[in-house]
Amino acid sequence: MTMMTLEQITDNARRMQDAVIEAAIHAGRDPATVRLLAATKVNDVQRVQAAIAAGIRLCGENRVQELMEKLALNAYAGAEIHFIGHLQRNKAKQVVGRVGLIHSVASRELAEVLNRLAGEQGITQDILLEVNIGAEESKSGLSPEETMDMAAFLPELSNLRLRGLMAIPPVVENNGSNRRFFAKMYALAVDIGAKKYDNVTMDCLSMGMSNDFVDAIAEGATIVRLGSAIFGPRS
Numbered sequence: 001m002t003m004m005t006l007e008q009i010t011d012n013a014r015r016m017q018d019a020v021i022e023a024a025i026h027a028g029r030d031p032a033t034v035r036l037l038a039a040t041k042v043n044d045v046q047r048v049q050a051a052i053a054a055g056i057r058l059c060g061e062n063r064v065q066e067l068m069e070k071l072a073l074n075a076y077a078g079a080e081i082h083f084i085g086h087l088q089r090n091k092a093k094q095v096v097g098r099v100g101l102i103h104s105v106a107s108r109e110l111a112e113v114l115n116r117l118a119g120e121q122g123i124t125q126d127i128l129l130e131v132n133i134g135a136e137e138s139k140s141g142l143s144p145e146e147t148m149d150m151a152a153f154l155p156e157l158s159n160l161r162l163r164g165l166m167a168i169p170p171v172v173e174n175n176g177s178n179r180r181f182f183a184k185m186y187a188l189a190v191d192i193g194a195k196k197y198d199n200v201t202m203d204c205l206s207m208g209m210s211n212d213f214v215d216a217i218a219e220g221a222t223i224v225r226l227g228s229a230i231f232g233p234r235s
């Protein structure tokens, strides 16, 4: 498989920014309410910087070690960085305070560790709860019921601020079948927001990837996470 050239990454990044704006307008939404996150895994500094030079303002990394390596090389300079992958408790210390948002909090134990670490740094760490919206055995993430319970518990963790929800729904083909999962995510976020808990704002809905971001935007996504649409297929 041939790797995308830097020129192709530049083109793709521009095209996908336009596509996200177009999808928002098509959905009757203000394009400023939808952010494009470039999922940068396996892409080196040069390639990440090509995307940023083309206007990308938000990157997401999903492995702690890769995040640390690229931070040391200033790979994300010019953009904000979020953590979007599975996070183990023993690696949480490397992430807290280094990223603007952790998308993938899926256990009370992890939330407690993050809260303690944020407290030690004297900061408030923004997080999302990861929802296993397709109820898949193979995936991490909370059930909708567990998500409601976690949201009710989070106000006790005063160094965390719950900004919303994240999901990776089941279907990888672009055939519209994830749309009902995106709609369920939106409804769940509205339900939690209506509780008006302290430290809970519910203004972020991170859902939609290269193959289904248009449907996700139609159902209320505020962050879409695009990898292969910008950087090409991963081998």
Ligand SMILES: *Cc1c(COP(=O)(O)O)cnc(C)c1O
Residues within 6 Å of the ligand: 039, 041, 062, 084, 085, 168, 209, 210, 211, 225, 226, 227, 228, 229
């Ligand atoms: C890789 C990745 C993406 C992007 O996936 P594509 O299908 O390549 O757009 C989105 N979210 C997470 C959590 C990822 O790890």
